[in-house]
Amino acid sequence: MGVKSMELNKRKLQILQAIIDDYIVSAEPVGSRTIAKKYDMGISSATIRNEMADLEEMGYLEQPHTSAGRVPSDKGYRLYVDRLMKIKKLSITEAKYIKDLYAKKTNQLEQVIIQTSKILSSLTNYTAVVLGPKMDRVLIKHIQLVPIDKRCALLVLITNNGITKDAVISIPEGIDEDYLYRISNMLNHLFKDKSIEDIKLEPLLKIQKYMLQNREFFNSIIDALTTSIDVGDASEVYLGGAANIFNYPEYHDIIKAKEFFDLLEQKEFLYKLLVRSEKSGVSVTIGQENQYKELQEYSIVTATYSAGGRTLGTLSIIGPTRMEYSKAISVMDFIGKTLSDYLTQLFAEG
Amino acid sequence: MGVKSMELNKRKLQILQAIIDDYIVSAEPVGSRTIAKKYDMGISSATIRNEMADLEEMGYLEQPHTSAGRVPSDKGYRLYVDRLMKIKKLSITEAKYIKDLYAKKTNQLEQVIIQTSKILSSLTNYTAVVLGPKMDRVLIKHIQLVPIDKRCALLVLITNNGITKDAVISIPEGIDEDYLYRISNMLNHLFKDKSIEDIKLEPLLKIQKYMLQNREFFNSIIDALTTSIDVGDASEVYLGGAANIFNYPEYHDIIKAKEFFDLLEQKEFLYKLLVRSEKSGVSVTIGQENQYKELQEYSIVTATYSAGGRTLGTLSIIGPTRMEYSKAISVMDFIGKTLSDYLTQLFAEG
DNA sequence: ATTAGCACTCGTTAAAGGAGAGTGCTAACA
DNA sequence: TGTTAGCACTCTCCTTTAACGAGTGCTAAT
CATH class of the missing domain: 1.10.10.10 (Winged helix-like DNA-binding domain superfamily/Winged helix DNA-binding domain)
Incomplete structure (x- = not known):
């Protein structure tokens, strides 16, 4: 031979x-x-x-x-x-369709993410998984306690990405509005321009001197801060077009289909899988290249989105290894960039 | 005969x-x-x-x-x-299991709802659809503008159910913090104890006199208020156990399974379907009793949840008409009540 | 190095033939 | 008059069998 x-x-x-x-x-x-x-x-x-x-x-x-x-x-x-493969550029119609959908403004970041997952799945005909913005490396822009009534206050947190988080916390006896205001200023001064991770590590040391009185109250503030952030994991996984999988004959087998949907229900797993380092651009994981056994019959195409040059999260589609890679990659690339542009502009304004 | x-x-x-x-x-x-x-x-x-x-x-x-x-x-x-049918009471084990899950506190209402959908689906083995709290008839407890920096402020809204909504709005030139504070007070005074619906109807009339200057600014506030509320629709539909449907042989037919998942993806439709008047207790819709053609091969069991006697939303399960009604109804009843108790307590405290 | 030809493999499909579960009806019975 | 045993009949489901066809690997000729 x-x-x-x-x-x-x-x-x-x-x-x-x-x-x-x-x-x-x-x-x-x-x-x-x-x-x-x-x-x-x-x-x-x-x-x-x-x-x-x-x-x-x-x-x-x-x-x-x-x-x-x-x-x-x-x-x-x-x-x-x-x-x-030959990379297929998006048709002018498709590009326009996408641009148009991102044309109208909204302040609701979540809505944008949900919409993205829908567009992604409808254009590729696969299942889209979009992760909400990562909170861990984001910087705090503003932190404030807003008094509501005698017994409780609202802890408001605004990041430099324009994301807002809040939590209601109760106020112990004997704290007047003025004192609350001073605490608020102190927190703001202490944590401004810090990352969320920093709060978890530093506070015990730095705050200790303020904590002599009202130790419990401070603890509940720190608690609210860290937990309201940590939620980010499973609850910020958005799916689109899950039913698309039925378009492909390999999943006409009920066992296979069930496996797929069981997978999609494990939001924490999806999060762990798709949260990645900031490597931007589109990346492709084919079948057994995936480290997880459960996913070795699928291919995953992932892109990142960002705002102002800072990576925020990822968009992915998941489908059979027999995937239209060419189409998938160009759609991911285009939407990743369009979304990033959109968010960059949004945050710059708002 | x-x-x-x-x-x-x-x-x-x-x-x-x-x-x-x-x-x-x-x-x-x-x-x-x-x-x-x-x-x-x-x-x-x-x-x-x-x-x-x-x-x-x-x-x-x-x-x-x-x-x-x-x-x-x-x-x-x-x-x-x-x-x-004989109503099957929950076993002591099951009741305890549920109670335990609701035992630990969290301030994140969304987390509670998500958890509820999981429990519901795992106990019934059907697909759970839980609607987040309805906002339209809820009363405003507190409304405030929190200054962030020179160019923008955060509009914070707290309802009597302990739900918080917020939106970032930009501030026009020439408005100082003091003026913002006065506006904030005015808003609070004007809208406190009003329902969200009221805002949509009244403001133009009542605010008009304040609006002579900064008309645009006021408009953007009203806009932010109403849109941040209206989001409530599709984005607050939580699914649990969608893959459960595969347990039932009637859905081993791919066509049927696809229909089902297509249905579940129409969040707006589910919302419209399940949002109901305050009729409390458990209700059952069997097959063709449903007004929607798409659902006439399914049965739906629905309960409501409330806090402090005020109905907030609904929990449902959806499955084949051949449903274990007895089990389903008792689970729905129990979880509806447990969730209501939990929320009542949560809001009373926080 | 290429290709025509051919025997062989194996999955798919269609037809045929029970087997089994269930019914409706009739006639007998208490 | 209600109940029941018996029976012929229906229809689905499963298995078996046979034929088909798409595709391969190998050999020998070009």
Whole structure:
């Protein structure tokens, strides 16, 4: 057989691309005859058969059973994504559609995120998972205690990303509005321009001197601060288009479908999975590349969004490894950027 | 045949109950022999056959095809729910499990709602839909403008239910902190103890005299107030246990399953469906009783939750018409009450 | 190196043939 | 008059069988 034949020469790449292109839309194992007929490369099906056997031996293709066509392996998809596929730019209609949806203003960050998940899923036809803004590295812009009545006050926290959090806390006896005002100023002075993480670590030391009286009250403030932030985890995972999965025949098996929806219900897991370092741009995880067993039959395309150059969160779509990577990647890229522009502008103004 | 035989006598009710009890767990059409054997009523299968034919003619049972057993009709389920089924009280273990989960405090109302949807779905094995607190009839307890920096302020709104809403609004040139403070007081004075609805109707008239200067600013405040409230609709629909539907053989059909999940994705629709007048207690909608075509193959059990005697929202479960009504109703009832107690206490304190 | 030809594999589909569960009806019975 | 045993009949579901066809690998010819 000679070593020569096992090179990944141009023809092999061409054939691999053709097979994957075909399989992505058909979901059926691809045979040599199909390739020979559909793509006119001037070689016979027998030749293609030989090449396919080589590609299988090299790990780029798999055979469901002896007398079936070939199916791409994860390694095959990886090669396809990195070197073979043609990135499809969004159509002008699609780009305009997206731009228009982000045209109208709203101050409700959550609404924007929800809308993003819907757009993402409707354009890609996969399931979208969008994470709300990460709070941990965000800086505090303003912190204040607002008196409501004799017994309680509202703790308000505003970050430099324009996100607001608040919590009602009760006031112990014998604290008048003026004292509350002084505490409020003190907190603001102490924590302004600090990150949320800092609060968790520092306060006990720095505040200690203020804490001699009303120790409990201070504790409840710190408590409210940290817990109101920590909530960020599971509750800020937004899904869109979960039912899209039914479009794909691999999930017409009830067992598979159930697995998928069970997965989606584990919001904490999704959060852990998709929260990533600030690496911007679009990234693709194919099947077994995923560290989690539960996800090794899926592919995930992830992008980040930011405001004013600071990464805030991630958007992802999740679907079968037989995914329209080309379309998916360009949509993710475009929406990630559009959303970032939108948020940057929003925060700059508001 | 005689008119007599068509009465709903005790024996017919007994048989109907037996059939529905059986069908609810088996999901298979129930035959006369099954009833005769399993439930010892001292009559033969032939007699039961006659009664079943009567029950079918009266509309309580249906026959999928000539040589199959009987299946309850919606009318049959209705009779079952109203008169036949034995309400199963929660086991002590279950009651304790629920109580324990509501034992620990949190100020995050949203977390409580999310947890409720999880508990509901895990105990009933159906899909839970919980609506967040309705805002429209809620009274305003406190309203305030908190200055953040020169260019913007935070509008904070606290309701008598302890719910907080806020929005960042920008301040026009030439408004100093003192003036802002006066406006804040004015707003508070004007809107305190009013409902949100009132704001939408009244402000233009009442505020007009204040609005001579800074008309735009006032408009943006009113805008922020009303929109931050209106969000309430779709974004406050919480789902739990959607994947539970796969436990039931009627949804092993992919078409049916897809329909179900498509339904769940229409949050606005679910909101419209489940938001109801304050009628408290548990209510059941069976199949075609539902006004919406899309839901006529499902049954829905709904309860309300409240705080301090004021109804806030609804909890529901949705599942096949072949539902364990008895279990479902008692769980809904118990959780509705427990949640109400919890919230009542929470708001009384905080 | 390429390709035509061919035997072989294996999954898919359709038809055919029970098996089984259930019914309605009739006739006998208390 | 209500109840029940018996029976013919219906219809779905499951299994078996056979034929089909898409696809492969190998061999031999080009």
